[in-house]
Amino acid sequence: MIDKELLTLFESYLTDKRKALYKKVIAERTCHFTVVLEDICQPHNASAVLRTCDIFGVQDLHTVENKYINRVSKYVAKGSQKWITSKRYKSDGNNTQICFDNLREKGYQIIATSPHTDSCSLQDFDISKKTAFVFGEETEGISDFVKENADGFLNIPMVGFTESLNISVAAAIILQDVTTKLRNSEFDWQLSEEQKEVLYFDWLKKSIKNSDVIEEKFHESKLLE
Known part of the structure; x- marks a missing residue:
């Protein structure tokens, strides 16, 4: 109070x-959408996503630290860490599961971002449900636990030879798309x-x-x- x-x-x-x-x-x-970063090892990537969340109005960011410690690059974040509500999961247990349990208790569906899975294309994604978008480690992508426990998968359509985007670029594309659609919708998305x-x-x-x-x-x- x-x-x-x-x-x-x-x-x-x-x-x-x-x-x-x-x-x-x-x-x-908005808290209608949130972001989960699972074992991001490069501080500039995690910081860029943090900055993206601020730019597109996504208030909450969850960082899972099973293998790597999440660090913020002040040069990249540009002060955005001051305005975003960050939750770190860094105990000795399965931090991804702890994070997922916490999000599901709050009514979120877990959507993992992956170009290699039978997944929903970004333009077809249903924005009506509260959603936590999961981004995995830069080299290996989302963990096996995420693959086995996510409620669904999301991909960004690509037509070039390269199979994936940098995590911070992928987050920016997804958040710009879904938040724009959300603000143009009739859903109750504000705090x-x-x-x-x-x-x-x-x-x-x-x-x-x-x-x-x-x-x-x-x-x-x-x-x-």
Whole structure:
């Protein structure tokens, strides 16, 4: 539950222009689609996907770390990591399964991206269902576990000699296509009012220097009242 007084206090540190920009961007955010990166080994690839999520308004990104540690390249991400909600799965267990279980509990279908599987073509993809798009490791692609447990597969039509796209390019093509269709549809794709407020509060806090200190002093003053 967001403390309205604390939110107002944080707002006082930002210009009206900045606050209006945050609300404008949040109005275009969606959790209808999300992205899962499974064992991406190159930081520039994972960072480029992170940046793509921000550009196309996909708020949540899930990173599975079975073999490789997910790292962000600040040069590539261009600050987008500040605005995206990232969830890392890096325990000693089957992190892919843990990720899938978490997503399915939230109502997502799991769609793996692969050019080598009997899969749905991007232009025919049904955008009505909440979907988590899974992108696999750069060389080997999605894992056997993903192949065996995904709800479906998606491919980008290609007519050249090359059989695959760089992961960040594939993510950009898919997210641009599905989010454009989603915004032109009648589906309820925007964040709930509660989600918008939580995200707005988070962005305010991230934008203020020493926000933790300000929040601590705020709560101390409340106790003295």
